[in-house]
């Protein structure tokens with residue numbers, strides 16, 4: 008939560024906020040905009056919305072995005088501190104609440120570093136320039152005779168130095184420069200170095216507060232018995248037994264079900280168990296995964312919408328010397344973050360205040376607005392720490408539950424989900440079916456590529472087609488198309504979105520071509536990627552680090568995959584083995600990423616490790632199925648996560664690059680699954696075309 | 706409602722409570738110690754692990770009456786006189802991603818090292834296998850446990 012000094016500047020940000028872009032704000036004389044506050048002796052210098060420096064030298068960086076394990080809590084301040092020439096030990100971070108001054112605050116698309124890099128550099132450089140100017144004024148010398156380092160401005164003439172804190176008063180009175188000079192990347196002393204997390208201690212001593220741990224005075228806790236089947240509605244309910252639980256304060260029906268509001272979590276859970284609920288049946292009560300799969304397969308008969316068309320695939324098919332037709336299918340997947348969804352809301356004096364562990368405070372805002380009908384200025388969104396997001400917290404369903412429950416009470420209420428409710432009420436990675444036809448000429452060179460994708464209806468097809476049209480291989484005739492089918496199962500972005508499915512398909516198909524034409528899978532890829540140096544960069548390094556082609560013990564095999572997503576490039580080499588009982592074991596994953604300029608290498612390594620584990624979990628076990636119009640899975644016993652015993656050795660490598668920084672959260676996920684499946688094909692001869700692997704080979 | 710007494714992080718506590726209440730909610734809601742996490746509520750994930758008389762236990766599957774007269778240690782009670790070597794190793798290896806599972810990981814690892822001061826990979830896997838981490842920090846957990854074992858030696 009914020010410190011009191013920060014409330015001051017934050018309130019001012021809001022005054023200035025509406026409609027402003029950050030570029031504009033940096034051009035504003037921030038100190039003048041502060042009006043009266045400046046007339047008091049300034050103890051704080053805040054040239055822009057991202058930072059303030061106090062007269063005790065402490066530097067507060069306001070984080071405009073959400074932290075959920077991707078460590079931007081450290082990486083974003085590193086960018087700012089670099090240009091500010093700050094003393095890293097003086098940096099503190101506060102979470103920025105929803106504020107238009109920051110532009111989009113949605114944390115997704117592996118975009119935090121990519122989109123904030125320039126802004127934070129400029130924010131830091133602006134402050135540094137003003138501090139240097141303040142010092143020059145103090146010493147009555149030319150600013151060119153000063154330099155800044157480690158939180159001090161130095162005087163070239165008389166060798167004196169002044170700390171940033173001591174310059175706060177003068178700096179705050181200076182106009183904010185329009186243009187500032189950024190550092191030459193070769194002079195970076197923070198960016199590119201492995202930094203320990205600023206919140207590292209709080210994560211291991213129990214002190215870090217996540218949404219689930221949030222508390223305000225007088226707060227109640229609620230759980231919601233949500234409507235279990237798609238398309239059902241609440242018929243009636245009997246709350247008399249629930250209300251007999253001593254801690255239960257109220258039972259209220261809301262749009263998503265029936266809420267039990269209590270003084271503490273366990274009373275709410277007990278009350279929920281005592282509810283007698285009756286639902287009106289709906290049109291999907293018979294729906295199951297089999298029917299969904301049939302409908303998705305059936306839809307492939309439609310022509311659909313074309314995403315990409317190059318050359319003539321029909322003619323190329325006839326001219327090819329060999330062709331293959333393959334069908335792949337992937338299931339729904341839940342995000343299942345370790346911290347179940349939750350949100351706290353309080354409606355008081357015409358204000359709706361929301362505290363949400365959200366990846367999208369903007370979406371939370373719309374949720375609150377939708378439920379309350381309040382005006383914009385009556386809604387306040389506070390972003391809380393997230394215990395794993397992976398795309399799930401982009402949704403606003405859990406915010407709406409909390410706001411609706413809060414409307415029934417004149418106290419703040421935290422609405423928490425139990426694990427089963429959380430898994431059953433997901434916004435899943437969509438299930439999809441992929442029909443691929445490919446061919447080669449007599450030299451084994453691919454001649455055409457036809458990919459027809461069937462998935463659930465959505466505003467954008469990219470949720471299941473994303474990445475399909477980015478096929479980098481030099482294949483002359485390409486046609487990529489999709490069809491949509493209306494299904495009631497909610498879908499949403501799941502770590503790397505459409506790429507989770509299209510990379511699996513693309514990279515398995517290339518492997519099929521390599522194997523059937525007896526070409527080395529790495530060599531074939533290299534031949535087809537000649538015009539894609541960054542694809543080649545990760546592929547070559549992965550092959551080298553994994554000793555591709557070197558001999559392996561008996562019953563071991565390797566598979567490879569390379570994929571571009573979210574402006575980053577990742578290649579994976581997977582090594583698998585077969586146990587005596589015929590079980591597949593993932594032995595080793597070699598992962599190489601090119602995500603441009605790296606801010607905190609250790610953070611990138613961690614994201615690659617995490618992405619690989621999430622992909623392996625999905626490839627081996629992940630499956631949400633529908634039975635009788637509802638999700639069958641309810642907890643980690645039937646929606647298992649990878650365990651330590653199943654962990655391969657993961658070795659991660661970063662391609663050195665001076666390109667603009669991109670992202671690392673999602674890109675490692677897509678190529679992991681096909682690398683694994685290609686290794687399994689190499690080992691067993693079995694091509695896995697339906698995920699997850701589960702016990703298909705046993 | 707029963708009157709139940711136990712020791713929490715070295716301090717004697719007595720409370721009047723429905724004795725079927727899971728220890729997890731007593732720790733979190735009554736004593737405000739939120740370092741112990743709820744994640745599955747079914748004894749599957751280990752995020753809620755605490756020590757009862759030195760043994761790692763899943764507090765979501767234990768009623769408060771089961772700890773009557775016993776010593777309960779939570780993450781907040783660990784390393785009060787400076788970081789525990791396991792916590793230190795966790796910081797050095799940058800184990801935590803989101804961090805939500807890490808109290809449970811650390812409490813389980815501390816109990817392992819109390820029993821087996823220098824565990825092999827197999828012993829680590831055996832002890833840690835049921836403690837889930839959705840973020841996928843397992844490789845670093847294993848490394849950090851070896852590092853802490855070195856430290857304890």
Ligand code: FES
Nearest residue numbers: 745746748751765
């Ligand atoms: S919350 Fe207790 S084991 Fe998962």
Ligand code: FES
Nearest residue numbers: 803804806838840
């Ligand atoms: S660090 Fe996020 S669940 Fe383990």
